[in-house]
Amino acid sequence: MQASHLAARMAGVNLTSFSEVGRKIVGAALNYKSLAQDLKVQHPPRPVIFLKPTSSYINVGQDIEISKSDIVNYEVELGVIIGKKCKNIPESSALDCIGGYCLALDMTNVSILSEARKASAPWDLGKGFDTACPVSKFIPKEKIKNPDDVKLWLKLNGTIKQNGNTNDMIFSTAHLISFVSQHMTLEPGDLLLTGSPSGVGPVRPNDVLECGLEDLVTMKFSVKATD
Numbered sequence: 001m002q003a004s005h006l007a008a009r010m011a012g013v014n015l016t017s018f019s020e021v022g023r024k025i026v027g028a029a030l031n032y033k034s035l036a037q038d039l040k041v042q043h044p045p046r047p048v049i050f051l052k053p054t055s056s057y058i059n060v061g062q063d064i065e066i067s068k069s070d071i072v073n074y075e076v077e078l079g080v081i082i083g084k085k086c087k088n089i090p091e092s093s094a095l096d097c098i099g100g101y102c103l104a105l106d107m108t109n110v111s112i113l114s115e116a117r118k119a120s121a122p123w124d125l126g127k128g129f130d131t132a133c134p135v136s137k138f139i140p141k142e143k144i145k146n147p148d149d150v151k152l153w154l155k156l157n158g159t160i161k162q163n164g165n166t167n168d169m170i171f172s173t174a175h176l177i178s179f180v181s182q183h184m185t186l187e188p189g190d191l192l193l194t195g196s197p198s199g200v201g202p203v204r205p206n207d208v209l210e211c212g213l214e215d216l217v218t219m220k221f222s223v224k225a226t227d
């Protein structure tokens with residue numbers, strides 16, 4: 001068993017149930033060069049971090065829920081599951097904090113988020129609505145040798161829309177963990193969303209999203225209208 005998985009066990013956290021037991025979801029926005037280019041934004045000088053509540057988690061078999069009047073984007077991401085308590089961790093040892101991984105969708109309510117950005121207001125409502133964080137099953141740490149070189153893809157209704165690699169990230173996985181740990185303690189079971197490659201776009205009710213990470217996992221979610 002990996003040392004960080006063991007540390008989590010000793011802290012009473014079963015990482016395979018991260019979406020039930022984890023206490024926070026920390027996201028990094030605009031962390032891919034290709035997406036920054038698509039959106040015509042400058043590379044951020046430091047990671048742009050937001051939080052999603054854990055009530056936004058859904059697992060395979062549940063539906064993404066949106067209002068017909070809102071623009072809601074899909075964003076496929078590598079999720080890092082924290083395996084041990086991390087506070088003020090240097091980048092050189094940050095990868096030791098990883099307990100495992102998952103594939104995640106950072107569903108984003110663009111209607112709300114763009115208004116928030118214009119008003120320099122917080123991103124929470126755009127990122128944290130119920131069903132905004134669909135996740136795969138837990139992927140053991142040893143299955144991914146290098147989190148900064150992992151292929152990920154997404155299809156919308158069978159058409160490929162995102163096809164990226166984490167080697168396109170602006171800030172590495174270790175940098176993100178280290179940076180966040182200088183500001184908030186990361187705990188076993190927490191999820192770090194590492195950003196999304198180019199090709200993000202909107203979903204409509206009855207759409208089906210399918211995505212995958214290397215040959216490790218695929219997952220499928222349907223979109224339903226709440227109104």
Ligand SMILES: O=C(O)/C=C/C(=O)CC(=O)C(=O)O
Pocket residue numbers: 027028029030031032035039075106108113114117194195196
């Ligand atoms: O720029 C915006 O309004 C929103 C950007 C995002 O939602 C980007 C991400 O969350 C991401 O790059 O992963």
